[in-house]
Amino acid sequence: MSIEEKYKELTLGSRTLYGHAKHLFPGGICHNIRAFHPHPVFPRHSEGPRFTDVDGRDIIDLWMGHYSLIFGHAFGAVKRAVNNVLDSGWHWGMPHELELRLADEIMLAAPVIKKLRFCCTGTEATMYAVRLARAFTGKGWVLKVAGGWHGASTDLSFAVRPPYEEPEGPGLLEPDMQGVAHLTFNNIGESKRVINLHQDHIAAIIVEPMLGSGGFIPATKEYLEFLRKACDDIGAVLIFDEIITGFRFRYGILADEYEVSPDLVTLGKIVGGGFPIGVYGGREDIMELANPFQPESPGRPVLVGGGTFSANPATMAAGLATMDSLRKQQSSLYNLLATRGDAMRKGIEERFKAIGLPAACTGMGSLFMTHILKGDDDLITSPGDIAEKTHSRVADRELKISLLNHGVYTMHGGGAISATHGEKEVSTMLDAYEAAAQDLKNELQI
Numbered sequence: 001m002s003i004e005e006k007y008k009e010l011t012l013g014s015r016t017l018y019g020h021a022k023h024l025f026p027g028g029i030c031h032n033i034r035a036f037h038p039h040p041v042f043p044r045h046s047e048g049p050r051f052t053d054v055d056g057r058d059i060i061d062l063w064m065g066h067y068s069l070i071f072g073h074a075f076g077a078v079k080r081a082v083n084n085v086l087d088s089g090w091h092w093g094m095p096h097e098l099e100l101r102l103a104d105e106i107m108l109a110a111p112v113i114k115k116l117r118f119c120c121t122g123t124e125a126t127m128y129a130v131r132l133a134r135a136f137t138g139k140g141w142v143l144k145v146a147g148g149w150h151g152a153s154t155d156l157s158f159a160v161r162p163p164y165e166e167p168e169g170p171g172l173l174e175p176d177m178q179g180v181a182h183l184t185f186n187n188i189g190e191s192k193r194v195i196n197l198h199q200d201h202i203a204a205i206i207v208e209p210m211l212g213s214g215g216f217i218p219a220t221k222e223y224l225e226f227l228r229k230a231c232d233d234i235g236a237v238l239i240f241d242e243i244i245t246g247f248r249f250r251y252g253i254l255a256d257e258y259e260v261s262p263d264l265v266t267l268g269k270i271v272g273g274g275f276p277i278g279v280y281g282g283r284e285d286i287m288e289l290a291n292p293f294q295p296e297s298p299g300r301p302v303l304v305g306g307g308t309f310s311a312n313p314a315t316m317a318a319g320l321a322t323m324d325s326l327r328k329q330q331s332s333l334y335n336l337l338a339t340r341g342d343a344m345r346k347g348i349e350e351r352f353k354a355i356g357l358p359a360a361c362t363g364m365g366s367l368f369m370t371h372i373l374k375g376d377d378d379l380i381t382s383p384g385d386i387a388e389k390t391h392s393r394v395a396d397r398e399l400k401i402s403l404l405n406h407g408v409y410t411m412h413g414g415g416a417i418s419a420t421h422g423e424k425e426v427s428t429m430l431d432a433y434e435a436a437a438q439d440l441k442n443e444l445q446i
C-alpha cells in the first residue's frame with residue numbers, strides 16, 4: 001500500500017471533515033501552512049507532547065501550535081491562569097494590571113525593549129514595526145531577507161518563496177512599486193550591493209536572527225553585525241523579528257546572544273503562552289512616535305495598535321504563566337530542550353543515512369528541520385541552498401504523511417521540541433523517522 005493510501009485509510013474522519021471544510025474555506029483551511037494533500041489531519045484533544053485526532057489516533061506533535069507551546073499542550077499553569085481570568089470577565093477593552101506585568105517581564109528579560117505595545121498577531125507586530133521605522137526615518141523602502149517570513153502584511157509579503165523577484169502572489173504590487181527589496185541571507189557581499197543600491201531611501205531592514213520557516217538557519221554573527229553597521233551608516237532602523245526565536249533558546253531574545261542590538265524587536269508565539277499575541281517594541285524615541293499625547297510634537301502620532309483584542313486578559317495571563325515558568329526553569333530547561341533537539345538532529349541524519357537516503361537537519365536548540373538531500377553537499381546556510389540542494393517538496397508532503405502514518409506530526413520535516421517531549425518521545429519519534437525514511441526509499445525515485 002502506498003504512503004498516501006495508508007494515510008487515507010488511517011484518517012477517514014479527517015478526510016470527511018476536510019470534504020466539508022473545502023466548502024467553507026478556500027483550500028479548506030484558514031492558514032495555508034495547515035493544508036497538505038490529500039487532506040490535513042484534524043485533532044480533537046491534546047495534552048503534553050501529544051494529540052488525539054478525530055479518528056482516535058494518538059500522535060506526537062512537533063508543530064506545537066505554530067511553535068508557540070514551549071511547555072506542550074494544555075500546560076497546567078496556563079490553564080489555571082486563564083481560568084482565573086474567565087472568572088473575572090475576559091475582555092474589558094481598557095488598560096489592566098496583567099498587561100503591565102507581562103510588559104515588565106518581557107522588558108526585564110530583553111532590555112533593548114524600552115517601550116512596547118501588544119497586538120494580537122505577529123503579522124501586526126512586524127507591520128507596525130515597519131510603519132514606525134518609516135515614520136522615524138522619513139524614508140520609504142524596506143529590505144528583508146529572501147526566504148524570511150514576517151507574516152502576510154502587504155509591506156512584507158514579498159521574497160518569501162522563489163522566484164523572489166516576482167510579487168508573492170496576485171493582489172500584491174511589484175516589489176519596486178511597493179518600495180521593497182530583498183537581501184541574500186548570510187551573504188554580506190550581495191546584501192551590501194542591494195543596500196548600496198537603495199541606501200538613500202531605506203527606512204528599515206528586518207531580519208530573523210535565525211530564519212524560521214525559511215529553514216531554521218541561524219544568521220552568522222558577522223552578518224547581523226554587518227546589518228547593524230549598515231543601518232547605522234545609512235540611518236535606517238534595524239528590526240529583529242524574534243517571533244519564533246524570542247524565549248525559544250534562552251530566557252530572552254537571540255539578539256543578546258549575538259550581542260547585536262536591534263532598534264526594534266518583534267515577538268509573538270511563546271510570550272502569549274499559546275494565545276493570540278504580537279509584540280513590537282524597542283528604542284524609546286521610535287516607540288514614542290506612537291504616543292498620542294506627545295507634548296513636543298503636536299502633529300499626528302504614528303497610527304499603530306488598532307486591535308479590539310490587543311492585550312486581552314486571557315492572552316496576558318497565558319503569557320505571564322508561561323514566562324513565569326520559563327524564568328524559574330531557565331537554568332535547566334533550555335539545556336534539556338537543546339539536548340533533545342541535538343538527539344533528534346543527530347538521530348535523524350544517522351537513520352536516514354543508514355537507509356541510503358541522505359538527509360541534513362538544520363536548526364538549533366529545540367527547533368529542527370529535516371532536508372532530504374539531492375547529493376552529497378549537506379551545507380545549508382540559506383533558503384537558496386534548500387531550494388537547490390534538497391527535495392523540499394518531499395519533506396513537506398511525502399515525509400509528512402508518512403510520519404503521520406507512524407504517529408508523528410511535523411512541519412517541514414521537523415518542528416519544536418517542548419518541555420514535555422521526553423526521552424521516550426525522542427526514541428519513539430526516531431523510530432518513526434526511520435520507518436518513514438524506509439517508506440520513502442521504497443516508494444520514491446529520489
Ligand SMILES: Cc1ncc(COP(=O)(O)O)c(C=O)c1O
Pocket residue numbers: 066120121122123124126149150151152208212213241242243244268269277278
Ligand atoms: C518570524 C515570524 N514573523 C512573523 C510571523 C507572523 O506571525 P503570526 O502568524 O502570529 O501573524 C511568523 C509566523 O509564523 C513568524 O514565524
